[in-house]
Amino acid sequence: xITVAAAFVGTVAFALLFGVPRRFYPGxxxxxxxxxxxxxxxxxxxxxxAEATFxxxxxxxxxxxxxxxxxKCPATVFLIAxxxxxxxxxxxxxxxxxxxxxxxxxxxxxxxxxxxxxVAIVLGIILVFELPGKVFHPKIxxx
Amino acid sequence: MSxxxxxxxxxxxxxxxxxxxxxxxENGAEISRVEETMERITRHFGVDSxxxxxxxxxxxxxxxxxxxxxxxxxxxxxxxAQMDRVVAVNQLSRETEEGRLTLEEVAERLEAIRRxxxxxxxxxxxxxxxxxxxxxxxxxxxxxxxxxxxxAGFVLYLYVLKxxxxxxxxxxxxxxxxALVSLVCLLLRAAGIGQDLxxxxxxxxxxxxxxxAFVNGxxxxxxxxxISGAVRMLDAMLVFFGVAIGVGAVLTLGQRLGGGxxx
Numbered sequence: 001x002i003t004v005a006a007a008f009v010g011t012v013a014f015a016l017l018f019g020v021p022r023r024f025y026p027g028x029x030x031x032x033x034x035x036x037x038x039x040x041x042x043x044x045x046x047x048x049x050a051e052a053t054f055x056x057x058x059x060x061x062x063x064x065x066x067x068x069x070x071x072k073c074p075a076t077v078f079l080i081a082x083x084x085x086x087x088x089x090x091x092x093x094x095x096x097x098x099x100x101x102x103x104x105x106x107x108x109x110x111x112x113x114x115x116x117x118x119v120a121i122v123l124g125i126i127l128v129f130e131l132p133g134k135v136f137h138p139k140i141x142x143x
Numbered sequence: 144m145s146x147x148x149x150x151x152x153x154x155x156x157x158x159x160x161x162x163x164x165x166x167x168x169e170n171g172a173e174i175s176r177v178e179e180t181m182e183r184i185t186r187h188f189g190v191d192s193x194x195x196x197x198x199x200x201x202x203x204x205x206x207x208x209x210x211x212x213x214x215x216x217x218x219x220x221x222x223x224a225q226m227d228r229v230v231a232v233n234q235l236s237r238e239t240e241e242g243r244l245t246l247e248e249v250a251e252r253l254e255a256i257r258r259x260x261x262x263x264x265x266x267x268x269x270x271x272x273x274x275x276x277x278x279x280x281x282x283x284x285x286x287x288x289x290x291x292x293x294x295a296g297f298v299l300y301l302y303v304l305k306x307x308x309x310x311x312x313x314x315x316x317x318x319x320x321x322a323l324v325s326l327v328c329l330l331l332r333a334a335g336i337g338q339d340l341x342x343x344x345x346x347x348x349x350x351x352x353x354x355x356a357f358v359n360g361x362x363x364x365x366x367x368x369x370i371s372g373a374v375r376m377l378d379a380m381l382v383f384f385g386v387a388i389g390v391g392a393v394l395t396l397g398q399r400l401g402g403g404x405x406x
Contacts, residue, residue, distance in 0.1 A: 003281045010277030010349075016270040018171075018355060019225035019262050036281065072237070073230045074176065080226070080358045087352050090282055092383060093345045096391035100398065125358070126365040 007036035007085045015081040024077055027067045031082035035060035039086060050116040053086050057124025060086070065128060069136045079125070086121055088114040150211035155246060156188040157206045157213045162253050164195070164202050165217060167232050171224030171355040174199070174368040180236045187239055188246055199363075199371035223261075223308065224355040231256045264304050271300035271350040279346025284339060291337030292346035295327040299350060317382045320351045321389025329397050344390060353382040 011032025012025050020028060035056045042052035060082045061075075068075035091114025098107035160181040167177045177197045185193040185206070193206035193213075200219055207213040235252050238244055244252070262270075275296025276289040284292065302323055307316035328343040337343045357379040363372030 003283075006277045006280035010274050010281060013270045013274030013277060014350075014354065015226075016262065017267055017274065017350065019223075019227050021227045021230055024230075072234070074172065074233055076171070076173065076358065076362070077226050077230060080171075080354050083358060084349070084352070084354055085278075085281060087349075087354070087357070089278065089349045089352055090341075090345045092387045093341060093348065093390060096387040097341065097394060100391045100394045122361050125361045129362060129365050 003040070004033050004037050008033040011081050011084055014084050018080055020077050020081060024071065024073070027071065028078055028081040031060055031063045031067065031078050032085050034063060035082055036085040049113060050120045053117045054120035054124050056086055057083065057121045058128060061125045061128035065131075065136050075129075083121060083125075086117070088117040091117060147211075150207065152188075152246075153190050153192070153207055154211065154213050155250075156185055156190045157193050157204060157215075159246065159250050159253065160184040160193065160195075161202065161204050161215060161217065162250075162257075163232055163236065164197065164204075165219055166228055166253065166257055168197065168199075168202065168219050169221065170228040171221070171226065171359060172229045172232075173359055173362045173366065174371045175363075175366045176229075176233075177202070180232065183236050183240055184249070187242070197371070199374045225261050228256055228259065231259070267304065268297055268300040271303075272297035274350055275299070275347040277346075278349040279342050282342055282345050284342030284346060285337075288337040288339050288342045289346065291328060291331040291343045294331060294336075295324050295343065295347035296350055298327050299324050299347060303350075313378065314381050314385045317351055317385030318389040318392075321348060321386035322393045323389075324348050324351075325390045325393035325397075329393065348386055348390065351382065351386050353379040356382070 008029040012029040015025055015028040038059050039052045039056040042055055043049065047055075061079060064075045064078035064082055067078045091110055095107055095111040095114060098104070098110060163184055164177045164181045167180060168174075174197050178195055181193070181195050181197075181202075181204075185191070190206065193204060196203040200221060202217050202219065203215075205212070205214045232253070235244075235249065235256070239249055272293045273296075276293040279289045279292035280286075299320060302320060303316075307320060311319065324347045325344055328337070328340060328347065331337055332340055332343065356375045360372050360375030360379055363369075363375060366372075
């Protein structure tokens with residue numbers, strides 16, 4: 001649970017780093033924490049890291065689009081910060097660590113898994129942005 | 144005379160659209176948003192001769208009628224993304240479409256957005272430090288590891304703001320960043336702050352992750368803007384690899400100097 005709070009704080013910190021306006025901080029933090037929580041739950045339920053990342057990325061992108069309509073601003077604002085907890089930062093580290101220590105098989109496995117995670121994020125985002133705007137904004141017909 | 148006026152106004156509208164596009168692209172908006180905003184502004188002010196071609200680092204605009212042609216190419220190198228400017232221009236284009244603003248007002252507002260101060264450097268450094276510590280905890284680090292990541296994230300962003308961003312290329316800058324973070328973490332652990340090197344380093348390299356380029360690259364590719372999307376993804380990948388190389392280099396050095404004990 002403490003890592004979910006860490007996800008909230010970390011996401012807000014990166015929102016600040018990217019110059020997101022202050023009024024969007026709570027939204028960014030919430031979306032980042034929700035994505036990480038879902039990831040933890042799914043991974044705990046036995047899904048692989050890439051699968052869990054895919055569904056979490058899907059959730060983050062969906063929430064970002066809803067928040068964008070609600071707050072009348074680009075979805076990117078929420079997406080960029082919210083996706084951060086899912087980015088395979090650990091993958092980068094372990095890959096170079098194993099490469100350096102000469103454990104090539106481990107390096108290949110972690111590197112491959114980092115790439116799979118990145119692809120999962122890509123797929124999750126692409127699928128959500130494929131949905132027409134109407135889904136998120138039923139009142140105004142999109143031109 | 145009136146034809147001249149017409150032409151002059153047309154040029155003015157196109158210039159303003161260009162300015163709006165410039166601010167958007169420079170601060171990390173997707174290609175489709177840039178094109179759409181430019182089109183909306185020109186259409187609202189009754190100019191439909193404009194056509195725009197936007198790439199990840201440049202905008203090409205032509206327009207105008209027989210009496211006066213407008214053609215411009217602007218090269219727009221990406222520097223640090225400022226999301227608040229994207230939000231502000233987006234809001235401006237919304238209000239323009241609702242018909243609440245005159246051409247002059249739009250020009251003034253754009254100028255104000257361009258001049259608006261970015262986040263202060265000290266805030267960014269602090270955000271990087273807090274973010275590093277938070278992500279260290281996220282990946283399972285102890286409080287002491289997080290304290291070390293806090294310091295490493297702090298030092299890292301001083302380096303990014305003072306040295307890497309203004310003077311170094313992306314690739315070299317991120318290699319240096321990865322190396323610096325690892326070095327700081329190694330030294331901190333030697334000084335007794337933090338136990339688990341991996342958590343410390345993983346937390347503090349996160350501020351280097353090219354989030355804007357990565358996410359925008361994905362969205363551009365999803366929109367079918369393959370050239371810009373591919374360029375942005377390549378940009379993100381290079382930074383990822385740069386960081387990995389930087390970390391790896393310092394770890395190797397640490398291993399050579401201190402034997403297995405360091406790792």
